[in-house]
Amino acid sequence: MYVYVHNTSEILQALRNGFEVEDGREINVRAEFEVKHSYFDHLQHAVVIAPDYVKRCLLPDAMSFSSLFLTFGLQYSRSFFMKLDESYQLEALRMITSDSSQPSPLACPPPVILYGPFGSGKTRILARAAFEIMVNGVVSKKTTRILICAHHEQSIETFIFWYFGPIAKRQHLPFDVVLIGRNENSGVYSNMYMSMDRFINVASSNIKRLRHVLIIATYTMSLRLHGCLKSADGFFTHLFLDEAAQVREPEAIIPLVLATRNAKIVLAGDNRQVGPNILVLGEEARKFGLHISLLERLMKRYEEIGPVAASYVTKLSVNYRSHESLIALPKLFYDNLELNTANALNERSGPTGYSFVCSDSKLVPTYIDRDHPFVEACIVLEEVRSYLKVMEQMKINLDPRQICIITSTRKQLNHIRDMAYQYKEYEAARKVCFKPSFMILGHEFHAIFLSLFEPIQNDEMNAFYVKSLFNPFVFNTVITKAKFRVVAVGRLNEVQQFENDTLSHSCRSDNRVKCWHEYLSLCRRQGTLHNE
Structure with a gap:
C-alpha cells in the first residue's frame, strides 16, 4: 500500500498515533485502495x-x-x-x-x-x-x-x-x-x-x-x-x-x-x-x-x-538450537520433541528461560504518559535495558541485534521505538531489532521481548488474528526464534481472558492449545511471573 501525503509534522504524527495529534485534535484522511491481483x-x-x-x-x-x-x-x-x-x-x-x-x-x-x-x-x-x-x-x-x-x-x-x-x-x-x-x-x-x-x-x-x-x-x-x-x-x-x-x-x-x-x-x-x-x-x-x-x-x-x-x-524431532529452558512450551505443538544434550549451548549465556512481567509494574517512571500502550512500551524497554546490563556485568559479548522486540502491531512497535529514542535512559536499547510478529520468519535471536498490547475492535478480529501473538501458530513461530530467553509483557487478566475469547477462532485451525495459560503457569512454577 502507498500513501501519498504532504510531508507535515502533523500528518506524520497522526499516521504514527492513529490520526491524533498532541493537543487531542483529530485529522481526517481520505484513502482509496486499489486491489492488485x-x-x-x-x-x-x-x-x-x-x-x-x-x-x-x-x-x-x-x-x-x-x-x-x-x-x-x-x-x-x-x-x-x-x-x-x-x-x-x-x-x-x-x-x-x-x-x-x-x-x-x-x-x-x-x-x-x-x-x-x-x-x-x-x-x-x-x-x-x-x-x-x-x-x-x-x-x-x-x-x-x-x-x-x-x-x-x-x-x-x-x-x-x-x-x-x-x-x-x-x-x-x-x-x-x-x-x-x-x-x-x-x-x-x-x-x-x-x-x-x-x-x-x-x-x-x-x-x-x-x-x-x-x-x-x-x-x-x-x-x-x-x-x-x-x-x-x-x-x-x-x-x-x-x-x-x-x-x-x-x-x-x-x-x-x-x-x-x-x-x-x-x-x-x-x-x-x-x-x-x-x-x-x-x-x-x-x-x-x-x-x-x-x-x-x-x-x-x-x-x-x-x-x-x-x-x-x-x-x-531433535532440537539443536535452543537452550533446554525453552523446550517446554514448544512441546505443546510437537510430538516427541527432544533436545540434543550432546550439543549443549554455551553455559555463559546470561539469563535463560521464560518470564512474564505484568504491565501494572511499578517500574514505570512518573513522567511517562500513563496511557497503557506507553506504559507497556516503557516496561519492555526497562526489561531490555536490564538484560543488556546483566550481559555486560557477566562480560558476555552480545551484539544488540541478537535481541529483538516483537509486537503484533506496527503501532505498538512504533511506540516502543519512539520511546527508546525519546529518553536517554533507553539509549542502549536503540540498537536492538524491532520487528512485528508477521515479519519474524527466517530470523533467530539470542533473546526476544514481547509486548502483548493489541488494540483491536471486534470487527477487526478476523483480519488481525492471522498475526496476533494469541494465535497459537504465531505464538509457536515467535517464541521458537529465541535461543536463550523469552520475556513477555502484558496485563495478566486481559491476556488470559483474550485467549479464552478467541479459542474458537477459525484461524486456529482446530488448535485449542491455551498457549498463554501454559506460558503463565510455567512462569508461576518457576518464579518468573513478576508484579502479579
Whole structure:
C-alpha cells in the first residue's frame, strides 16, 4: 500500500498515533485502495505453465514410488558448519541425495519430504545435500543444476552467510553459486549476489551454458527465472524447497516449472508454524484447498498410499538450537520433541528461560504518559535495558541485534521505538531489532521481548488474528526464534481472558492449545511471573 501525503509534522504524527495529534485534535484522511491481483495472477500462471511431468509427480499413486538408492558416497564436506548428527540428520541427507531405482518416463519421481520442528537442522541438511550433489556432479562430469527456494529474503541469505560463503572463503568452489535478490549486495560475499534485473540483462545467457550451478532465490522471484532459463527439457536437475509448509501450494509450484523430467524435488518445512492454514481466510479458497500447503497435502497422500511411500519422508524431532529452558512450551505443538544434550549451548549465556512481567509494574517512571500502550512500551524497554546490563556485568559479548522486540502491531512497535529514542535512559536499547510478529520468519535471536498490547475492535478480529501473538501458530513461530530467553509483557487478566475469547477462532485451525495459560503457569512454577 502507498500513501501519498504532504510531508507535515502533523500528518506524520497522526499516521504514527492513529490520526491524533498532541493537543487531542483529530485529522481526517481520505484513502482509496486499489486491489492488485498480480500475486495471484503469478500463482495461477505457474500452475498453467508447469510441465505435465511435474504435475503428475505432485499427484502420485502407489505405482509412482520405487526404492531409493545412493549413487555416490557422502564424503565431500569437511566443514564443521556442515556437520550432521549421524543418528538423525544423515538419514535425511541420504534420502535427499538418493535416486529413484525405477524412474518413470512420464513424471518426475515423487518429491521427498523433510519435516520437523524449529532448530532441527532442515536448512543445514539442504545446504549439505546441495554441496555434496554439486561436487559429485563436477567430479562425475554430470550436468548438475540446483535451485534452492525459501519464502523470505532473510531465509535465502542464510544459505550464503552460514554455508556457501564461509566454504568459499576456505576453499575453491568448483561450481557457481548465485543468490538472486531484490538488490545488489556490495558487502560480504557480494560476488555471490545478483539482482534479478542484472541476472536477466547480463548473466542469464552465461548461466544457461553452465553445467554446474547453484541458484538461490525466493519462491516468487523464481518465477521470473522461467523467462530466461526455460527450455523444452527443463533446466534444474534438483529443486530444494525450504519453508515449504509456509507457502500456498501454487507458490511452491512456481520453482518447479523449471524442473527437468527426472528432477529430484525436496520439500522441507515445519507445519506447526505460520502458513496458509491461517493466512487463507476466504471460504471459497479454503473449499478448494488453498489453505493446505503442498508439503502437508503430500504428507497426507503418502500416508494414505502406505508403506511404499514411507522412505520418501523423514521426520526430525531433535532440537539443536535452543537452550533446554525453552523446550517446554514448544512441546505443546510437537510430538516427541527432544533436545540434543550432546550439543549443549554455551553455559555463559546470561539469563535463560521464560518470564512474564505484568504491565501494572511499578517500574514505570512518573513522567511517562500513563496511557497503557506507553506504559507497556516503557516496561519492555526497562526489561531490555536490564538484560543488556546483566550481559555486560557477566562480560558476555552480545551484539544488540541478537535481541529483538516483537509486537503484533506496527503501532505498538512504533511506540516502543519512539520511546527508546525519546529518553536517554533507553539509549542502549536503540540498537536492538524491532520487528512485528508477521515479519519474524527466517530470523533467530539470542533473546526476544514481547509486548502483548493489541488494540483491536471486534470487527477487526478476523483480519488481525492471522498475526496476533494469541494465535497459537504465531505464538509457536515467535517464541521458537529465541535461543536463550523469552520475556513477555502484558496485563495478566486481559491476556488470559483474550485467549479464552478467541479459542474458537477459525484461524486456529482446530488448535485449542491455551498457549498463554501454559506460558503463565510455567512462569508461576518457576518464579518468573513478576508484579502479579
